[in-house]
Amino acid sequence: MTTMIPASSPEPSGEDIARGLAALELAANDHPEVETQTVELFETAEPTGETKRVAELRAEVAEAHRLAVLQDDDTPLLLESDKVRKMRRKAAEAARLHELAQDPMVRAYKAAKMRRLFVGVLVSALVLALSWSTAGVQAFAADGAKAWTAAWLFAWLVEPFISLALLGVVGSRAYLAVQGTPLTGEAETVTKRIEWLFLGLSLGMNAYPYLPGIAAPFELHRLVLHVLGPIVAVAVVLYLPVLLRGFTDLNFGTGEASAEGPHKGGTPGAYRENARTPYPRTPPVRTPNIEALAARVRALIAAGELAPDPGIHKIRAALKPMPCSTDTARAIKNAL
The missing domain is CATH 1.10.10 (Arc Repressor Mutant, subunit A)
Structure with missing residues (x-):
């Protein structure tokens, strides 16, 4: 306990000082733990050191611990990116298109589409080939007549009416073959003779003026150019019925057609077991009442x-x- 001495009091004497020291010594003897704790406090106290660098390092360590925990979680790896979803969509579309392409109705549709394409190309080639030979036939039929005379003009009609007759015969024979009733026997023989007659007339009138011994001088390339049209026409006429008959004989059902039926040798439905999702079989044909x-x-x-x-x-x-x-x-x- 500290004794406040008024400023106006007289200066303490030596006796007063001695009494005060004795009192302090007595108080220390009565409470020795106060002095010990005070000394220990001043001996062990150190500065905290919580500087800016320490705080930043502590934050960095805490962040590293949290990142280590989150990196062990594979959930983000299970999510699909935009590229993965796009590829998955394309793969699913390709699988469905492959499955749909094996459906009998789709195969029949594609065959009909390709048949129209091939027939159109072949008929176009036939018309061009016959048109190519028109000039040669006209020169043969005109026989040196002057331009724009009656003989010269009528000579241009020779090849067209032969070509129209030929196209009519070929077209009718091809149509009957597509309908499953091709010409056979004597009818087929007569039809082929008519076709060869028309083609022979066209070929002969084109080639005659340029044959060896007729043309002076003989030039092979001129002969080849003039017989090219009739030869192409012959090839198309021979192949077109065969092509149409082949498309007609295609089998787009289950491949169970009878060997005596019109579709013998058709493509069997061998894809069905490989399909991912089996598509429905062709419904049975109902007999109308x-x-x-x-x-x-x-x-x-x-x-x-x-x-x-x-x-x-x-x-x-x-x-x-x-x-x-x-x-x-x-x-x-x-x-x-």
Whole structure:
């Protein structure tokens, strides 16, 4: 305990000082732990050292610990990126297109599309080849007539009417082959003779003026150029029915057609087991009820909506939107 001495009090004497020191010594003897704690506090106290560098390092260490924990989590690796999703979408689309391409209806559609393409190319080549030979035939038929005279003008008609006749014969034979009733026997022989006659006339009239012994001087390249058109026409005429018959014989069903049927040797449905998701098989063909359809046509005739003796196309139009093929309409007409 500190004794406050007023400023106005007299200066302490030596006796007073001695008494004060004795009192302090007595107090220290009564509470020795106070002095010990005070000394220990001053001996062990150190500065904290919490500087800016220490705080930054502590934050960096704490961040590293948190990153180490988060890096062990593989969840971000399970997420799909935009590239992965795009590739997955393209792969799924390719798989579905592959599966769809094996469907019988799609295969039939593609075959019909390719048939139109090939027939168009071949017919175009045939028309160009016959047009190419027109000039040669005209020179042969004109026989030196002056330009724009009657003989010179009529000479231009020789090759066109031969070509039209040839195209008509070839086209009809090809159409019958596509419908599954190709010409056979004597009819096929006569038709082929007619085709060869027309082609021979065109080839002969083109080549004759340029044959050795006829042309003076003989030039091979001129002969080749003039016979090129008829030769191409012969090749197209011979191949076109074969091509159309081949497309007609394609089998887009299950490959179970009878060997005696019109589709023998067709492509079997061997893809079906490899498909990822089996597509439905071709539905069975339902036989139409001819009697019921004929009764409906009779009712339309009685109501005046159809003529008493309607044609096949009229019957098909009257039964729409019901499916009615040409064969079915023919059977209905026979039943009437």
